[in-house]
Amino acid sequence: MTDAALPVPDARLRKALDECATIVGAANVVTSAERLADYADPFTPAPAAASFFASAAVLPDSVEQIREVxxxxxxxxxxxxxxxxxxxxxxxxxAPRLSGSVVLDLKRMKRVLEVDETHAYALVEPGVTYFDLYAHLRERGAKLWIDPPAAGWGSVVGNTLERGFGYTPYGDHAAMQCGMEVVLANGDVVRTGMGGIEIGHTWQLFKPGFGPxxxxxxxxxxxxxxxxxxLWLMPQPSAYLLAHARFLREADLEAIVEILRPLKLDETIRNHAVIEGAVRHAAGLSSRSDWYDGQGPMPEAAIEAMIARLGIGRWNLHFGLYGEPELNDARYAIVSRAFSRVHGMSIEAKRYAGDEVPSGGEDRNxxxxxxxxxxxxxxxxxxxxxxxxxxxxxPFTGRDAMRQYTMAKARMAEYGFDYYGGFTAGTRHLHHIVAAIFDRSRPGQVDAASDLLRVLMSDARAAGYGEYRAHLAYMDFAAAQYDFNEGALLRLSEQIKDALDPQGILAPGKSGIWPKAWRSARGYT
Ligand code: ADP
Incomplete structure (x- = not known):
């Protein structure tokens, strides 16, 4: 790339990084191509020309260093x-949304600052991963659970800020967050909610505080x-029960969702139950080539054969019940009875003591x-x-789930992909998660995945649905779909952005929000 295309011309960037080196130490300023590769998007679906890259990375280890940077x-x-x-x-x-940005990597700030067993919460720094927090709690013998997302190596702060989710009753990570410390672009340090009281006792107990x-x-x-x-932590339950229900027919999705909704609303099931399609479930047990190695999506006959051989469902419902064993058994009986209305379904449960660890990966989560x-x-x-x-x-209705499923499946087949997805149950909504899995070494597949994503997003928008999270390549596209009153929501975000960050230095383009200085960089790749 030429200087003109970079956000900071090379000579100026070098001077800025020299100053950063005096703050964080030269070893913590990364400029070599080899080490910068760690910050490249490993799964980029964007064509090489449009890929997102960092010109450097700076690794501070304190709030003071962040303010100086x-x-x-x-x-x-x-x-x-x-x-x-x-x-x-x-x-x-x-990777950053605006190529040439400097990544501020907070992984060196990895202290678990506090664990309060009385109120069941922890206070962590950004570098703490779910593995770290889990190990920390086990080491001190705390009877508290974490709620891990699917990849335990991620950061608790990063996942929570992205509104990630897990599988236990504390699966809505954003909802289980309470109190933050934030450094603003002007260097001011703010503590939210009750943290606004200098030597307070309730920062992690009551989210709202006083005022906005x-x-x-x-x-x-x-x-x-x-x-x-x-973040709030779940007290270790005395026991838990993990259930897997299998359903035979594609059309059963509608009934599964309709039966699940009231059980979620009345809290018979409190965790994020997951309704998983056959291919996604099979991927935990086998490889695609075991069943089919031709071009295009797997034919129905191959899917049917795979389901029969693996003994899985066309749809597979996973849920957990947590608490006293008698309560879990009573709830299990209620849930099993409710789903037995679906012809041909089968259900089984595994029972664990609260401190027991299941063997399989998904069960572990x-x-x-x-x-x-x-x-x-x-x-x-x-x-x-x-x-x-x-x-x-x-929406948490069988009709909507079926509609989204059929739309996604047809489009994926058109672009040569299997429907690899499932629905994670909130209380009044479902997170429909669909993965386009591609082989990075085959450019044709990368392009097809990229085109597919855009089409799926457009289809969803035309039907009145929106995404909860988007890859860098689609952030502007996703934000533009929230178009009530000619995009009033994004206008509000950009007004706030300009007020808080007039120089436009913090994460330009994140979630489609561009500061004035970089607004011309908005674009759909
Ligand atoms: P994880 O490693 O848990 O998957 P990341 O560290 O990649 O998460 O963070 C995901 C995204 O969340 C980042 O791309 C960034 O936009 C935002 N983010 C992460 N940590 C912070 C933070 N400490 N402050 C502000 N934004 C953050």
Whole structure:
């Protein structure tokens, strides 16, 4: 790239980075191509010319250092892209939206600052991963669970800020967050909610505080750098039960969703139950080539054969029940009875003591134990497996679920992909998560995945649905779909952005929000 195309001309950038080196130490300023490769998006679905890259990375280890780096960034108008550990795979990894930005990698700030067993919460720094927090709690013998996302190596702060989710009753990570410390672009340090009281006792206990509440404003945004985050932890249950129900027919999806909704609304099932399609379930047990190695999507006959051989369902419902064994059994009887209305379904349960660890990866997640089961999916297609996700929010009705499923499946087949997806149950909505799995070493597949994502997003928007999260390549596209009153929501975000960050240094383009200085860089790749 030429200087003109970079956000900061090379000579100026070098001076700015020299100043950063005096703040964080030369070893913590990364400029070599070899080490910068860690910040490239490992699964980019964008053509090479449009890929997202960092010109450097700076790794501070304290709030003071962050404030100093921000001072340099303001002086040089150097855009910086904060990440906690940069493992936001399928959504861009550690790469910035605006190529040439400097990644501010917070992985060295990895202290678990507090665990309160009385009120069941923890306060963590950005570099703390789910594996770290789990190990910390076990070491101190705390009877508290974490709620891991599918890839346990990610950061608690990063995943929560992206509104990630897990599988236990504390699966809505954004909802279980309480209190933040944030460094603003001007260097000011703010504590939200009750943290506004200098020596307080309730920062992690009561989210709102007094007056306006800001925590949610720092999620999926570019309004500040989060340096501390409080999260509520689930008290270890005395026992838990993990259930797997199998359903035979594609059309059963409608009934499954209709039966599940009241059980979620009345809290018979409190965790994020998952309705998984056959291919996604099979990917945990086998490879695609075991069943089919032709071109295009797997034919129905191959899917049927795979289902029969593996003894799985066309749809597979996973849920967990947590608490006293008698209560779990009573709930299990109620749930089994409700689903027995679906012809041909079968259900089985495994019972665990509260401190017992299940053996399989996905079961581990439901048992509050971080794992890396998510990566198994990449072996499905072989080669250099990668994925990019389409993640529309779906109303909790059988009709909507069926509609989204049929739309996605047909489009995926058209572009040569299997429907690899499922629905994760909130209370009044479903997260419909669909992965386009492709082989990075085959450019044709990368292009097809990229085109497919755009088409899926347009289809969803035309039907009145929107996405909850988007890869860097589609952030502007996703934001533009929230178009009520000619995009009033994005106008509001950009007004706030300009007020908080007039130099436009913090994460330009994050979630489609561009500061005035870079607004011309908005674009759909
Ligand atoms: P993880 O490693 O948990 O997958 P990342 O560190 O990649 O998560 O963070 C995901 C995204 O969240 C980043 O791309 C960035 O936009 C945002 N983010 C992460 N950490 C922070 C932070 N401490 N402050 C502000 N934004 C953050």
């Amino acid at each position: 921000l001072r340099v960034a303001r002086a040089y108008r150097m855009p910086i892209w904060p990440v906690s550990t940069g493992r936001n795979f399928a959504y861009g990894g550690g 509440s800001y925590d949610a404003m720092f999620m999926q945004s570019n309004f500040g750098i989060v340096t501390k985050l409080g 439901l048992g509050g134990v971080p794992a890396m089961s998510a990566f198994r999916m990449l072996d499905w297609v072989g080669g250099s497996g990668a994925h990019v996700d389409f993640s529309p929010i779906c």
